[in-house]
Amino acid sequence: MEFGSSFGTCFEAAKPHLLISTSSKNTNITLRSRTQRFSFRVSSVSYKEFAESALEETRKRIVLEPSPLQERYSSMTGLDGKTQLQMLAFKSPKIRLLRSMTIENETMQVFDFTGFMKPEYDTPIFCANFFTSANMNIVVLDLNPLHQLTDQTDYQDKYYKNIMSIYHKYDEIFPWGGKLTGESIKFFSPLVMWTRFSSSQDKHQALFSAFLEYYQAWLEMIIQVKEGMEPSQVRVIREAQHKYLTWRAQKDPGHALLRKLLGEAKAKALLREFLFNGVDELGTKTFIDYFPEYQTDGGTERYSSMTGLDSKTQLQMLAFKSPKIRLLRSMAIENETIQVFDFAGFMKPEYDIPIFCANFFTSANMNIVVLDLNPLHQLTDHTNYQDKYYKNIMSIYHKYDEIFPWGGKLTGESIKFFSPLVMWTRFSSSQEKHNALFSAFLEYYQAWLEMTIQVKEEMEPSQVRANREAQHKYLTWRAQKDPGHALLRKLLGEAKAKALLRDFVFNGVDELGTKTFIDYFPEYETEGGTVSEKRSIIGKSFATRPWDSNGQFIG
Incomplete structure (x- = not known):
């Protein structure tokens, strides 16, 4: 899966991490401190606490309600009978979809947390995609731009210019992770954290802190953004989000993992209806319409x-x-x-x-x-x-x-x-x-x-x-x-x-x-x-x- 973005300055990495207990019927959150010593077995790293901390912060500032997707997607079990997938989905007056997916088994953990605004708002897409195995962590954290920044410098000035310090706070801890294709780089911002690292207590605490800082920055954008776009601008935003979803639904590198875990039919439904929800609703253009070079x-x-x-x-x-x-x-x-x-x-x-x-x-x-x-x-x-x-x-x-x-x-x-x-x-x-x-x-x-x-x-x-x-x-x-x-x-x-x-x-x-x-x-x-x-x-x-x-x- 591609990986995302988040922000925040209210949380220190040393703060006791939080675990979440939730179901599709009851969206209230039960919190408890995580006090056991950090170890680097895969089972010891739980990304559920990342999602719960972000949702706790969101509820302090925004009224969330369950998305209709929550009823259809709350949990799944892989074909192996062991891998567990947990999903959460919310919406608000400004947020079209705020959703989380965690995947856990004995050998890996995956965290995919994303926020999409309604087309009346041009705020970037919050994107956090983390993968952990016994030997490696792969991280993408970003506020994905709705518009290509090389073409719209005013959009970059509006949303990224004043928060680049968040990236620089972590760029030495999390260096660039290697090659990204010229096609996919268009969907990232200069804020993107794309990195690979071996597990350590310091690295995981820093990642938790970075995730919250990115997320708080995005949350602040949501609060500050005003409705009032011209109908033509709303159409442009809708198409921009649809183009992003169309790319991800076709080219996201996590597809193979989901097919392996769930089989072709269930993986396709999860991708189009939950992870990249909107690809079938926000527009009618196809992948080839947007990317004819393919x-x-x-x-x-x-x-x-x-x-x-x-x-x-x-x-x-x-x-x-x-x-x-x-x-x-x-x-x-x-x-x-x-x-x-x-x-x-x-x-x-x-x-x-x-x-x-x-x-x-x-x-x-x-x-x-x-x-x-x-x-x-x-x-x-x-x-x-x-x-x-x-x-x-x-x-x-x-x-x-x-x-x-x-x-x-x-x-x-x-x-x-x-x-x-x-x-x-x-x-x-x-x-x-x-x-x-x-x-x-x-x-x-x-x-x-x-x-x-x-x-x-x-x-x-x-x-x-x-x-x-x-x-x-x-x-x-x-x-x-x-x-x-x-x-x-x-x-x-x-x-x-x-x-x-x-x-x-x-x-x-x-x-x-x-x-x-x-x-x-x-x-x-x-x-x-x-x-x-x-x-x-x-x-x-x-x-x-x-x-x-x-x-x-x-x-």
Whole structure:
């Protein structure tokens, strides 16, 4: 889940924390002091007290009443029978929805606390999203702006200029947490606290204090804001909030967790009806209406996420394009026993650069990695292509060849689709190895990205046709013989797996050409005219690396 914002100066971190007892029928709050010593078992951190402290402060200044959502959403139990979800929902004359969700089990806690104003008021959205596991805390705390601040500096001056001191009070304690996408950053303010940290008593007390200070600042805005917007302004505010909700309902990173905990149907209902309530009521525009850059050639985001037949395995997909790149796509698969990462980049046929290919598989005992810039054209027949794209970057491979040795036999057929840059390896997990893999992935990708920047469009029609057919041949091979097929069939069933493979993972196999697998690889045809299930027909395999240190094929 994305993470939020809050404020306040009336509470010290040392103040005894508060626990809440509530139900959907009775919204009165029972408070008791929390006096036991703080420890860093996950079960010892309770975000319910954050919500209760904020609500207690709210009631001092604003009349709250239960939202109709409280009757429908008060508590849920996860599919595992252990995970508990607790929800609270309120409203006031100015607040459309003030809602809280906490998730707790033995391994994690999640806190999602948000406040949305009625469209007659342009106050920012209060947003606090906290995630705690045994080893890590992830925090987003912000007053999300209704309007993009780069376009509306007066809005920034109105709501943020005089409270930046709150952020600076905590910026050294909670440093920036890493990369945020250019798309998501538009929904944050300069007040945002986006951080990751290991648990400590000081950090959790500081977070509690920061949460209250942010929340009190937002509460003060609510009290001070006046109604009286022009109808046109109310429409603008309504659309701005709807755009925010539409983004969150589609792209919030907490979706996968909820699907894992509740299953697809319940997770979707909770997201749209409770967490991002208003996405179906405040406007009629779709995600693509607001963010047309996400539209695929098929017209919609057909593939963004899926849940396996076991209701636990989550598949997350991303897909992009550019003036030169036909498809840049990612697929991540996660469950309790495995993780899979499949990241690929395909150029438009007017450009002959290699295909970026990263396929990683992790289980409890083993990691299997293929990382390469797959050549469009077979290098033994096109030495000029090898000189053009691989000769000057072989040093990247040699930087990692001792850390990641050759992983074992590859068939003679599949080796044709790899370059001398290929990292094909197996290893047992270690922090050092995973750090090195991350570094290698980025170096390979940066090399490919530089190629996409430098490459010039091919103007010769015959060469464009050759590039198109080469990419189609590659996709046809992968769509038929890729070793990941069996896993997808097991996770999704035959029909969904086939659609995912042909429409998304190997997109282009049905569009870039008309030749069949047998047309390209006649040696695989059986007497009955079908494709042989064998991985190799020629029977040759390579147990050791078949290129020398200069990248020349030695077989």
